[in-house]
Amino acid sequence: MATRNTIILAAGKGTRMKSKLYKVLHRLCGKTMVDHVLTQVEQTKMDNIVTVVGYGAEAVEKELGDRTKYVVQGEQLGTGHAVLQAEDLLADLDGMTMVVSGDTPLFTAQTFDNLFKYHEDKKAKVTILTSKAPDPTGYGRIVRNELGIVTKIVEQKDATPAEAEIHEINTGVYVFDNRALFTALHQTNNQNAQGEYYLTDVIEILKNQGETVAAYQMADFYESMGVNDRVALAKATKIMQARINEGHMRNGVSMVNPDDTYIDVDVKIGSDTIIEPGVQLKGQTVIGDDCYLGAHSEIRNSILHDHVTVTSSMIEDSEMKSGSNIGPNSHLRPESVIEENVHLGNFVEIKKATIGAGTKVGHLTYVGNAKLGKNINVGCGVVFVNYDGANKHETVVGDDSFIGSNSNLVAPLNVADHTFIAAGSTITDDVHQYDMAIARQRQTNKPGYFKKLSYKVD
Known part of the structure; x- marks a missing residue:
């Protein structure tokens, strides 16, 4: 029976975050990055979800619990090596496997579903999730021939001037034929400047074997944002916050200034509620209909019924x-x-x-x-x-x-x-x-006492 599987890569330490907290455990809008990814993956009805952990493995497992299976990447030897750690759990299964990074919290279940459907429709061995970047600097470019068929992925440092002008970029998310993925992983090597096993080498191997390599271009580039430092985390938070606020407003919530309203992803709000600027709604908060939340109020993990004023x-x-x-x-x-x-x-x-x-x-x-x-x-x-x-x-x-x-x-x-x-x-x-x-002493007045003090008396 064909299965649908996902491997979430969450083994990196994230040194650019300059934090004692492992990268995928940094939070935005009420959840860790890796939890955001897992939540969207869960909505695509997977048969198996495997999370590759390394640094901070215990903390990641504590965060995600039994919602996923785990494998450990003991040494950080590249993305291909990370995926290979799931071999014992997945290699013998027919079907499709998606690979996604745990530091890309903005992807949606709809995009994942679209990617799987495109992969099936094209009967591909691998489908790359791509997007058009306003500024593609730093991203791998998707090179297509005159028929629109993907011929290669070229990294920024290796791109020719013509290739550098390409705006279609690799988001780092792929769907593979599951058996083909693990077979090709054993054909990769680490003969590169980083001395690592790259998952992208699997694409080249499958292409050279004459297999179909497809690319699905999603509409919203910003979904693909990876978070490697605090600046990117702030940008991702702003994007997600705008997405959350828009969803509530379309469902009948009024926000005086949505750019200055902060709502976590799991918050629920009833219709005709009015929210003034500076309000923060956090955690598992539930707000009823016709409430009024005044400026700079903060509500955490609480329930407000209808017609409540804060x-x-x-x-x-x-x-x-x-x-x-x-x-x-x-x-x-x-x-x-x-x-x-x-x-x-x-x-x-x-x-x-x-x-x-x-x-x-x-x-x-x-x-x-x-x-x-x-x-x-x-x-x-x-x-x-x-x-x-x-x-x-x-x-x-x-x-x-x-x-x-x-x-x-x-x-x-x-x-x-x-x-x-x-x-x-x-x-x-x-x-x-x-x-x-009544529990107080009776009052006692001292006549003329004020005159004994040093104050001037008229």
């Missing part, structure tokens, strides 16, 4: 339910759940807490390790004191309660429904239903 605030690993709002300058820390129609005002910090429906936390308040019921009013400057220096403790506040400004609720604490905490109180004991708790 004004210049940060939300991490939390959930805001329909009709709730937050900000400006507030912070939801992990494991916070904000129920329907909750108001969180400016400079409010919530951490590992549930805020019940209709509750209002106006400003300058910290709520940590707490469960607040419905329709509670929390005054300005309230602190839920949850940490005793060794352990975190929980505070529970019942429905329809009133927490006066500048109160401290010292956990562990239970405040029942329909209770009243007087402003300025430090509450350490449970408060029972319908009680008002």
Whole structure:
């Protein structure tokens, strides 16, 4: 049975990145480069995916998990040598094998599918994925004869002046007849300036054997961008970001300035949501319909239901339910759940807490390790004191309660429904239903005290 296979080359260290992190593990738009490649390959319904690892093998395997098989290239002896490491897994299979680099994160599944289809239609032994480069400098050129048949790939340093004028370039992605690939790899040698085994030599071998060598030219050159340094990583990020933003806008999301809006690849956004400039949506975030995300808000791995408003605030690993709002300058820390129609005002910090429906936390308040019921009013400057220096403790506040400004609720604490905490109180004991708790000294006035001071008195 014919199979469809892919080999992802991810063994290089990437010294030009000047990083302790291996090249293919650098991230853009929420995923590592090699994860972007694997994700697109997975969408083409492969029978086998093999990733060639070398430097940082354990880190790459940890990143990709069991989504792919792995082989190790112990020595970096060239692209042909890297592909040969997959021989034990693939060489005996009928079908087609694509080879793609793990540092080319912009390729799409559609392009891969088109390449496979073209290869099958041409009945080729190898098909090269090509594109037209605005500036082909540095790329291998695709040389065709007068019939449009590929005659060779010539590297920049070996190109004649006429060949250097060619704008069709080799993207480094190929589809091979699987058996022909591994047979030809054993015929390559390393008699070159680099002393390496080149995958491109397989193409020359197959051509000299009279086999069909085809080339499929894709429309978007920028898909083929390889990332070898930080400058290229930034350029690739910008291209992918524009692609992501365009997709959301075409699906009904409004962006005031898409060039200044940063959305990771796995984020989901509902229709009629409006996003102001400087917003960052990261990780596995899900945004509902009709939300308003104010300028410079950052939302990570969180769920916002419909009709939520976020004004210049940060939300991490939390959930805001329909009709709730937050900000400006507030912070939801992990494991916070904000129920329907909750108001969180400016400079409010919530951490590992549930805020019940209709509750209002106006400003300058910290709520940590707490469960607040419905329709509670929390005054300005309230602190839920949850940490005793060794352990975190929980505070529970019942429905329809009133927490006066500048109160401290010292956990562990239970405040029942329909209770009243007087402003300025430090509450350490449970408060029972319908009680008002006051925990502050009575005011004392000292008559004439001001005159004892050195200030001038009129």
